[in-house]
Amino acid sequence: MAITIQVKDLQQGYGKTIVLKDINLTVHNGEILGLIGPSGAGKTTLVSTIMGMLTPQKGTVTVLGQQMPNRKLLAKIGYMAQTDALYSTLTARENLKFFGAMQGISNDALKKQIPYAAGIVNLNSDLDKYVKDYSGGMKRRLSLAIALVSDPELLILDEPTVGIDPELRQQIWAELRKIAKQGKTILLTTHVMEDAEQSDQLMMIRNGVAIAQGTPDQLIKDFQVDTVEAVFLKAGRQQDENSRND
Numbered sequence: 001m002a003i004t005i006q007v008k009d010l011q012q013g014y015g016k017t018i019v020l021k022d023i024n025l026t027v028h029n030g031e032i033l034g035l036i037g038p039s040g041a042g043k044t045t046l047v048s049t050i051m052g053m054l055t056p057q058k059g060t061v062t063v064l065g066q067q068m069p070n071r072k073l074l075a076k077i078g079y080m081a082q083t084d085a086l087y088s089t090l091t092a093r094e095n096l097k098f099f100g101a102m103q104g105i106s107n108d109a110l111k112k113q114i115p116y117a118a119g120i121v122n123l124n125s126d127l128d129k130y131v132k133d134y135s136g137g138m139k140r141r142l143s144l145a146i147a148l149v150s151d152p153e154l155l156i157l158d159e160p161t162v163g164i165d166p167e168l169r170q171q172i173w174a175e176l177r178k179i180a181k182q183g184k185t186i187l188l189t190t191h192v193m194e195d196a197e198q199s200d201q202l203m204m205i206r207n208g209v210a211i212a213q214g215t216p217d218q219l220i221k222d223f224q225v226d227t228v229e230a231v232f233l234k235a236g237r238q239q240d241e242n243s244r245n246d
């Protein structure tokens with residue numbers, strides 16, 4: 001299986017502050033990687049580095065065979081940020097057209113891609129409403145549609161299920177699976193254990209360090225617990241014990 005994301009010995013931070021240490025990660029084509037960890041652990045910092053928005057302090061990040069940062073690759077990456085960056089005085093369709101055009105998608109392609117992307121998040125019947133009249137969950141769904149509109153090779157979703165009800169969450173997961181089956185790679189950050197459980201691979205980050213990595217089933221087995229949440233709690237306790245013994 002080809003590799004989409006390769007992170008080697010990454011150290012990352014802001015100025016003199018180190019946020020991430022010794023991060024190693026390989027994500028293959030068609031895989032869904034869930035990045036979980038408490039607030040401030042460094043998830044967004046890692047995602048920003050993978051996208052090439054930040055240059056590594058140490059180590060390397062390669063995406064689709066190219067070392068990051070690399071502006072040319074941005075067209076192949078669909079990104080949904082943690083906070084919705086939408087134009088509220090435009091309709092959802094106009095937002096999709098605008099962001100699609102920004103990614104270099106032709107008008108003809110957009111005619112096909114907009115209904116496809118809006119269909120995944122159940123927004124086709126609300127496309128001509130103004131975004132200022134959207135609920136928080138609808139805005140989140142529109143942001144996800146914008147990330148999907150270019151049919152990207154790599155989809156990066158920062159907390160995609162915040163404000164989304166359980167039924168739609170299941171629906172979105174079914175679509176993410178379909179997208180992954182087509183050979184697209186998905187990286188998502190989450191605080192939601194149901195999302196973590198559904199990921200193919202997990203990386204748990206705490207205090208800037210990867211404290212557990214593997215498939216949900218393998219982690220549950222290795223940590224001798226019953227749930228992904230319990231893996232996370234146990235790995236966190238082990239990290240605290242190790243730092244006390246240092």
Ligand SMILES: Nc1ncnc2c1ncn2[C@@H]1O[C@H](COP(=O)(O)OP(=O)(O)OP(=O)(O)O)[C@@H](O)[C@H]1O
Nearest residue numbers: 014017019037038039040041042043044045046082
């Ligand atoms: N632009 C920045 N300049 C300086 N420090 C930053 C910057 N962005 C993030 N940080 C710091 O880096 C650390 C990791 O932040 P990051 O946003 O990566 O965490 P996170 O795991 O994504 O958290 P959350 O789940 O709350 O989004 C935090 O201590 C944060 O204060």
